[in-house]
Amino acid sequence: MQPKDLLSLAEHFGSPLYVYDSEKIQSQYNRLTAAFSKVEHLRINYAVKALSNISILKLFKTFGAGLDTVSIQEVQLGIHAGFEPSKIIYTPNGVSFEEIEAVAQLGVQINIDNLSILEHFGTKYPKVPVCIRINPHVMAGGNSNISVGHIDSKFGISIHQMPHILRIVENTGMHINGIHMHTGSDILDIEVFLYAAEILFDAARHFKDLDFLDFGSGFKVPYKKGDIQTDIEELGRKLSKRFNAFQKEYGRELTLAFEPGKFLVSEAGFFLARVNVVKQTTSTVFAGIDSGFNHLIRPMLYGSQHHIENISNLKGKERFYTVVGYICETDTFANNRRIHEIKEGDLLCFHNAGAYCFSMSSNYNSRYKPAEVLWYEGKGILIREQETFGDLLKNQIEAEL
Secondary structure, three states: OOOHHHHHHHHHHOOOEEEEHHHHHHHHHHHHHHHHOOOOOOOEEEEEHOOHHHHHHHHHHHHEEEHHHOHHHHHHHHOOOOOHHHHHEEEOOOOOOOHHHHHHHHEEEEEEEOHHHHHHHHHHOOOOEEEEEOOOOOOOOOOOEOOOOOOOOOOOOOHHHHHHHHHHHHHOOOOEEEEEOOOOOOOOOOHHHHHHHHHHHHOOOOOOOOEEEOOOOEEEEOOOOOOOOOHHEEEEEEHHHHHHHHHHOOOOEEOOOOOOOOHHHHOOEEEEEEEEEEEEEEOOEEEEEOOOOOOOOHHHHHOOOEEEEEOOOOOOOEEEEEEOOOOOOOOOEEEEEEEEEOOOOOEEEEOOOOOOOOOOOHHHHHHHOOEEEEEEEEEEEEEEEEOOHHHOOOOOOOOOO
């Protein structure tokens, strides 16, 4: 997308505004499948939690993707978008057994990461195929808030508890058809990921009737020019070779599965916000925008960096600004950031706004959630309307006092 396209969309749909470039989403999907073209059976399950708009899910369906879900609501969204239950994997954490049962009854692949739940489910539904999520105790990500494969993580069954897993499987007679791991986001070192993959291969040897191995995702995308990113092509060459060798050793064809979210949609997303005020203090120049962490919480929540451009003045002189929001609380998007000179009324563009941005938005300060637009075949399609006052009142009951 070009800055002029974004400016035009903001003029038409207003701000703040989320925009997603469908061509970038497809190119990322194609890049991943091309990297693993040497694998006969490859399954890409898009992680719904990254961006769950129904039109985005339908877009992935046109690619032939499956879905990775973590709640029954995400499963229901996937089915509503037209996905067959067999194309959906459900990997909950800490949910009720009743929710897992309800999802299983929909015909979705169940992925269990808890010994007690595994035993309960296997005892009650021994014939329902189950995937087991292991924790390989490998730290492959750069941010502890989004790395989930380390020893202190709440996710997965410890690889050291394999004897307990095997006892449960033997006692219940349950059918294990997949083994899964997920090390977390921002994989910095491919060799560490490959080391974790060997742990998954070792775990798989304990089960004779597997259909797939799920390696999770967590591929790092660049957040600024020159930023480090996961070398998908190198990972594809190395892991494909090792996976194909393991298949021969295992004596059965297997599917290699991934569940990327950020890798597929992060760089496709743009968040547009209008500058309300430019405020000079004794030490700082603030650019205050018509948004806040109610719309984009990641910088305040875990220090994520989003490149910010003033697309109203791309050739202006660069100055240093601290970009802040309109929430009645510390609400900072960027500190002392070099940006082309900003005037009130300019439109700022936040890059890498496709993953975990709108999906984590809220109505804090009773602000409306923004609209979402899909850029598809050279035009903007509204895929979510901006909220109104009626949306704030929806489901509230005015008590008679």
